[in-house]
Amino acid sequence: MGARPAPPGAIIKMWKPEKNSLHVDSRTSPTPHGRHHDDPAAVTSNVRKAGLICTSIEAEDPDNRIRLTVDYPKTRNDYTPFLNMEVKIDKDGTLDTRLYRKPQKKLPTLHSSSHHPLSVKEHTIVNMYETADNVSSNSTNKHHSERMVDELLLNNGYTNRVLDRIKDRRKNKRSTPPRRSRDREAPDTVTTPKAPLPSDRRTPKIKEAAKSLQIPARVATTPGKKLRDTLTSSRPLDKKKCPNNDCRTRTAPNNSGNCRDRNPVHEVKCGHPECRQNGIGLYNGETYRPIGDRFTEHFRSANNPTAKSYKDMPFAKHYATHHQDSHPNLELKVLQHTSTTVDRKIKEARFILKNKPDLNNRDEQTEPRKHPV
Numbered sequence: 209m210g211a212r213p214a215p216p217g218a219i220i221k222m223w224k225p226e227k228n229s230l231h232v233d234s235r236t237s238p239t240p241h242g243r244h245h246d247d248p249a250a251v252t253s254n255v256r257k258a259g260l261i262c263t264s265i266e267a268e269d270p271d272n273r274i275r276l277t278v279d280y281p282k283t284r285n286d287y288t289p290f291l292n293m294e295v296k297i298d299k300d301g302t303l304d305t306r307l308y309r310k311p312q313k314k315l316p317t318l319h320s321s322s323h324h325p326l327s328v329k330e331h332t333i334v335n336m337y338e339t340a341d342n343v344s345s346n347s348t349n350k351h352h353s354e355r356m357v358d359e360l361l362l363n364n365g366y367t368n369r370v371l372d373r374i375k376d377r378r379k380n381k382r383s384t385p386p387r388r389s390r391d392r393e394a395p396d397t398v399t400t401p402k403a404p405l406p407s408d409r410r411t412p413k414i415k416e417a418a419k420s421l422q423i424p425a426r427v428a429t430t431p432g433k434k435l436r437d438t439l440t441s442s443r444p445l446d447k448k449k450c451p452n453n454d455c456r457t458r459t460a461p462n463n464s465g466n467c468r469d470r471n472p473v474h475e476v477k478c479g480h481p482e483c484r485q486n487g488i489g490l491y492n493g494e495t496y497r498p499i500g501d502r503f504t505e506h507f508r509s510a511n512n513p514t515a516k517s518y519k520d521m522p523f524a525k526h527y528a529t530h531h532q533d534s535h536p537n538l539e540l541k542v543l544q545h546t547s548t549t550v551d552r553k554i555k556e557a558r559f560i561l562k563n564k565p566d567l568n569n570r571d572e573q574t575e576p577r578k579h580p581v
Contacts, residue, residue: 218246225268230261248276249290251297255280293343305345307353309360320365325429326408333361333374456507457500460540467500471546473555474499475563476506478526479537489530490565491522494556496549503540510536522567 222243230241241250248265252258255278262276279288287294289308296304318324318332340353361371415427457467471494478489495502509518513528527536543559546552560568 215245222246222248222265222274225265225274228268229264244291247291249295292339303345304349305343306349307340307343307356309356315360315363317360317364320370325411327411330374333366333371334378336361337375337378455500457503457540460503460538467498467503469499469542469545471496471548471552472499473543473546473552473559474502475541475543475559475565476503476523477539477541478523478531479539480531480534483530488566489526490563491567492543492556492559492563492565493568494546494552496552499540499542503538507536507538510538522569526567 222245226243226248241248243249250258250261252261258278258280262278266272266274266276279290281288281296284299285296287296287304287306287308289295289310292308293305294308298304318329320329322329336357337354340357341350344350344353358371362368411427411429418425418427455467473492473494476491476493478484480489483489491506493502505521506523509515509521509524510527510531512518513524515524518524519528523536523538527534544555546555
């Protein structure tokens with residue numbers, strides 16, 4: 209399930225064999241029956257019927273690739289693993305569950321000596337305890353699940369003092385009533401500035417300062433560039449390559465980017481001598497898509513300025529006025545790379561104010577004004 213299309217692919221693959229087997233033959237139709245992606249679960253009276261269910265599903269696979277194994281308790285007191293929990297049905301029909309960790313899973317997790325921010329480590333530990341509580345059906349099983357998490361974290365360098373502090377914080381958080389949404393005063397516009405993590409001590413001070421000054425900002429820290437990233441590279445040959453042999457972006461004069469680059473703020477300039485001499489034919493823009501796709505749109509609009517779909521574009525207007533029946537001569541320059549939409553819009557506005565391009569209209573300045581700089 210490492211690839212993104214794998215979960216929906218598994219659901220589609222398993223649905224039809226189940227439909228043609230379990231929903232047709234009443235002898236193999238378990239109650240209840242469920243499945244998480246490609247991990248089915250069912251309640252049967254004996255192990256023979258469980259094996260019959262698996263065989264009937266496998267027989268309906270036209271590719272003959274589905275292979276199901278049966279995890280069935282040997283005795284009534286044994287648990288059966290399913291995903292991240294163990295399941296047992298008591299004599300009175302009560303479902304008994306607790307946390308489960310596969311034996312082949314390695315002990316290392318987010319180590320205490322890692323260079324992640326302290327808040328990331330604490331949130332990871334809290335989520336591990338929350339998962340242990342959510343999959344446990346009673347207090348005895350919660351104690352068992354919590355002890356499994358304790359052993360895992362102790363093997364990764366955390367001390368009992370740190371774990372006890374996080375547990376106490378979770379208990380206090382549960383006892384504190386949540387604030388009502390109307391009591392929270394949220395600003396009309398919120399931006400999220402990102403900065404490399406200065407230290408675990410300075411980050412809370414920066415957040416408190418922004419809160420005390422009532423700045424409409426939500427501070428987020430990023431790991432930043434590490435010395436390892438500068439000195440080493442695990443895959444130095446994996447570079448972005450242009451998929452087209454006749455790429456206009458790659459052959460454009462003054463090009464300083466790659467046609468697959470996303471989120472750039474760019475400059476497109478008319479390369480005809482008269483436009484250079486008069487200082488016209490300049491456009492500053494931004495795009496979320498690859499820069500090659502956006503530059504191709506500019507080229508097509510200049511090449512066919514009278515087309516209905518291009519007539520309102522900046523270079524269509526420019527070539528219809530100054531270079532009729534002339535082949536497009538456009539120069540591309542990537543001014544800056546960005547990471548978010550807000551950052552891209554603000555930097556585009558700054559370049560427009562600085563360069564004053566004649567092909568940009570004033571309406572492009574309205575959206576960046578919504579975001580505080």
